[in-house]
Amino acid sequence: MTNSQIDDLTNTIASECIAVRLRIVNRVVSKIYDDAFRPLGAKISQMNILVAVGKMGIARPADVCQVLHLDVSTLSRNVERMKARGWLEVIPDEDGRAQPFRLTSAGKKLIEQAAPAWKKAQKQSQELLGVAISGQLNQAVKRIDELT
Amino acid sequence: MTNSQIDDLTNTIASECIAVRLRIVNRVVSKIYDDAFRPLGAKISQMNILVAVGKMGIARPADVCQVLHLDVSTLSRNVERMKARGWLEVIPDEDGRAQPFRLTSAGKKLIEQAAPAWKKAQKQSQELLGVAISGQLNQAVKRIDELT
DNA sequence: TGTCTTTAATTGTATATACAATATTTATAT
DNA sequence: ATATAAATATTGTATATACAATTAAAGACA
Helix, strand or coil: CCCCHHHHHHHHHHHHCCCHHHHHHHHHHHHHHHHHHHHHCCCHHHHHHHHHHHHHHCCCCCHHHHHHCCCHHHHHHHHHHHCCCEEEECCCCCCCCCCCEEECHHHHHHHEEEEEEEHHHHHHHHHEEECCCHHHHHHHHHHHHCCC | CCCHHHHHHHHHHHCCCHHHHHHHHHHHHHHHHHHHHHHCCHHHHHHHHHHHHHCCCCCHHHHHHHHHCCCCHHHHHHHHHHHCCCCCEECCCCCCCCCCCCCCCHHHHHHHHHHHHEEEEECCCCCHHCHHHHHHHHHHHHHHHHHC
16 A cells, blocks of 8 residues: 555545544543532542442442443442442342442432532533534444444 | 442442443444454554544644543554554654654555444444434434544 | 752553453254 | 352553643744
């Protein structure tokens, strides 16, 4: 391949690649939420897990991972930190392999305290991305869940 | 706030949060590209930088960061690894602070070799996310660039 | 010219992420 | 009942990411 052909290919990838742009938007939006939650000592990654667990009540790692499409090893480390901060607690289970956990009262309190920051970040993200994006993301996740 | 009110709040955040869904899609799509590039020993994060630099020709870290909305410290470590792999090389500059770099011939070759994998991952992502998403992402990045 | 400020990048530290390997427990098959 | 397989989670390792602090160089200015 000639140098000019490689240039063409490079420009095509740079300008059309879905992953490049998705990752840019992800970084920018994650930063909006991280900035909003910083005074509370929490990050969007942790709030994601917190509300997923809150919704489930009693959550097994594998179930949380299925919902959030996280690797189990990733969740394991995140939960470790969140237990250390007192937001999650492991509860016993008949199955000796399982390590189900749930929100502590501190975890619930954190969600409550974080609500204004979340609303602010959510509004800011909607304004940045436009109204259509929310539905698109819903559809995308729905499709992802169907195919998994 | 009562327990039931916290439950409502939790469910609202879990089901409406833009960041949760954006981050899910980001993980799933990044994995599609990472899987495609794995035989080449590269990751989507690195290919992003590679094509951005390729498009620029001679790239200063701060410029790459502006395009990709990456923190300079993040880029610094990534470039370090990519130099070690022989894909990027630093070139001298009059300004002693600057550390501009460019693709090596091995870097160009990698782009060339990665093209089929990229096309496959790109197609798979388009099918997964639907045709509308690409335009949405374009718009979003455009908006982000305008406001920065 | 010498100090002060600004700019550019790296380094220290912490979290996030995933793959591979491992440990432990439960389920299955013979 | 025992050996094997499957399921569940953790641990080892590497990369990605960002904030804070630092280093180094250039620019501004008195």
